[in-house]
Amino acid sequence: MPPDVIIAGAGPTGLLLANELALAGVRTIVLEKDLERGGQSRALNLQPRTAEVLDLRGLLDPIAEQAVATLPTGHFAGIPLDYSVFGTRFPYQVGIPQARVERFLEDRLAAYGVPVLRGHELTGLAQDADGVTATVAGPDGTATLRAAYLVGADGGRSRVRGALGVGFPGRDGRISLAVADIVPEPHEALPTEWRLPSFDVGGGPFLIPLGDGVHRFLFAAPDQAVDREAPVTAEEVRTALATGPGPHLALRELRWASRFTDASRQADRYAVDRVLLAGDAAHIHFPAGGQGLNLGMQDAFNLGWKLAATVRGHAPRGLLDTYHTERHPVGAAVLENTRAQLALLNPDDDVRALRSLVSGLLAEPAANRRIAGMISGLDIRYPMPPGTPAHPLLGTRLPNIQLPTARGLFLTRTPTPSLHTAIAPWRGRVDHTTLPDLPADALLLRPDGHVCWAGTPTTAGLRPALHHWFGPAS
Ligand SMILES: Cc1cc2nc3c(=O)[nH]c(=O)nc-3n(C[C@H](O)[C@H](O)[C@H](O)COP(=O)(O)OP(=O)(O)OC[C@H]3O[C@@H](n4cnc5c(N)ncnc54)[C@H](O)[C@@H]3O)c2cc1C
Structure with missing residues (x-):
């Protein structure tokens, strides 16, 4: 049986994406050019939002067991940031070498029966209206592999990005x-x-x-x-x-x-028809503040459920396009902040004065919140479609919740039969539960834990929101 999705690259981004797709029952194959997994450290931390995202799927505890340290704060160019102001259960960084996170995610794929074909390099691709054909060089020679979609999670020098001809504007490294x-x-x-x-x-x-x-x-x-x-x-x-x-x-x-x-570049499109880019394949920057792996894993988390719904045929029109519209600005902001951090790390006397001033500013709660929110990934608010009833929680993540199914979740503070009936046509795509300390009467969560409708028991705008994010009623 051919796969639904081919992922090129078994780094943290590709492996988390494959896990998300497996959870949603999508047939996936991962191609990895390296025969063996390297044991090197590279990224050393999970930021709070990555910890939340892994916890959402019940994956954080087994990963954190292999952590080497806990860092009580984040940092901006070495200036401490207080993460405790975001109501997260993980107001710290989990200190863990990248290779351990990758090994855990790859082992889980083995348990799902998802093949990770090591020693298989994607060397070319072509797409048409029905799917994508990848050319793959492996131990037994070159072969082609066909799937409905392909994701390039193949790192900063992405072959997939090159084959698509997607622009990668920015600047080369100077140091x-x-x-x-x-x-x-x-x-x-x-x-x-x-x-x-x-x-x-x-x-x-x-x-x-x-x-x-x-x-x-x-x-x-x-x-x-x-x-x-x-x-x-x-x-x-x-x-x-x-x-x-x-x-x-x-x-x-x-x-x-x-x-x-310190090269800094970002793909100008994260998707061209049936081929998508994620992680370092979509953005590279100086590793200041410990953000690259985290950004890539959150790309994967944003993309996984959308791609799964598309492959399974119940995605509403335009859902997959929101991957670029939501994640490109987040990546652009990270590129900006890493460049600002690099400037502050310049050991020049005038910069030292500027740094001292920024240090003082970051001691102010509002400034800390702004910068800590960006580095931790906790302040992301995705735009919601026009017409969605306004609510302060709209587009934000709902902290401290578990969503192990990769389906949407409808939450009410108290059992509310009328709302239960309202979501019935989406059963199988959206679950329903009650949570007494919910910060609204009722909330609709996307599978990535972001609020896409919040309201009162009058259900205003609920059906359009269900339709917009989960497809037509059945
Ligand atoms: C010195 C350093 C320190 C860092 N520290 C941090 C940190 O503390 N925190 C943080 O969040 N980030 C950090 N980063 C960034 C982080 O390491 C990367 O952002 C992260 O590895 C990106 O993951 P990825 O899966 O997108 O890409 P990669 O990890 O690059 O994985 C891509 C995979 O694709 C494979 N591949 C490539 N081409 C092909 C092909 N044609 N076919 C098949 N397979 C292919 C590669 O072999 C590789 O396994 C650091 C980076 C560096 C260099």
Whole structure:
């Protein structure tokens, strides 16, 4: 049986999307060019909204069991942000290496019976009115694979994006940095706890302990003219560890290293007909504030239920288009804030003064709320269609709720038979439950936990909202 959806890329974005599609009963195949999963750290954190989203599906606890640390705050260019003002159960960052999140999500796919074809690289694609044909190079040669939809979750150098000819405006990197997982020689100055990135350039190398003597080490390439494709050498790491006025550390073992830059680009379209882009394939930016993996996983969460409804044939017209209209502005805002953070990290005297001023501003509750909301992903408010009755909760996420089914949820504060009857034609797509401490008389939630109707028991606008998000009544 051919798949409904092909996902190119088994990074965090592709794997979460595949999990969402599997939950909704959509036949999915994941193509991954690498034969083996790398054990490297790269992203090290789950922001509060990602934690909420995983918890919504009951996935957070088993992932968090593998966490290395909890960071009590977020940060903007190293300036602490208080996440506790958003009514979330997770007002902190879960400190966990990216590879562990990926391994967990890939293992779950195995349990669902979703194939992750490692050693299979998507090398080309063509689409027509009925579907997409992918060309795939695998261990046994090149073959074609057909599906109704294809998602490029294949990272910053996305082949899918290239094949679509989608624009990727922005700018190239101006600085060259390196990240390495290392085992340093024991030293009393080695950190034992996670801390926020330091602006103190005299403070010595910035290391994060990952357990078993392994540390993540992030540094600016000593030679900025370095070929950005060249492997990071142990010599470079040694030099960086022993540079600067702080304690000089020695390298015992280099486990993995990679270069990265402050390049900042965003796809100008997240979808072209039957092919969609998500995660780093749609946006790249400097990893300031710890947002890239989180942004990609939230793309996947936004896209999953919409693509599932489309494949299953009950999506209302235009539902899939809302993936671009909702997620592109969120990505654009992250690109902006990472560039602002990078500017604040410039060790220039005038910037130091600006940074001190911003620090003072962020101590003000309103400023903290604004920036913390953006970095954590907790303040996202998706636009609702014209005519939806106004309500302060409209478009926002409903915190602290579980929605393990990937269906919509209709919530009432008290048992209300008239409303129960009103949603009956959408049974199978929308469940109904009562919640005594609901912040409205009644709420309609999309499968991603965002409020798409809120009201009183008069049901004004409820049927149009059901129709708009869940398709025609049956
Ligand atoms: C130094 C550094 C630190 C970072 N720290 C953080 C952090 O603390 N917090 C945070 O949120 N983010 C962080 N990020 C960003 C984060 O790592 C990325 O945003 C995240 O990996 C994006 O996930 P993805 O699944 O979209 O893409 P990727 O992780 O790049 O996954 C893409 C996958 O597609 C595969 N692939 C590529 N081409 C093909 C093809 N043609 N066919 C099949 N498979 C293909 C690749 O092998 C890969 O497995 C950091 C990044 C860097 C470089």
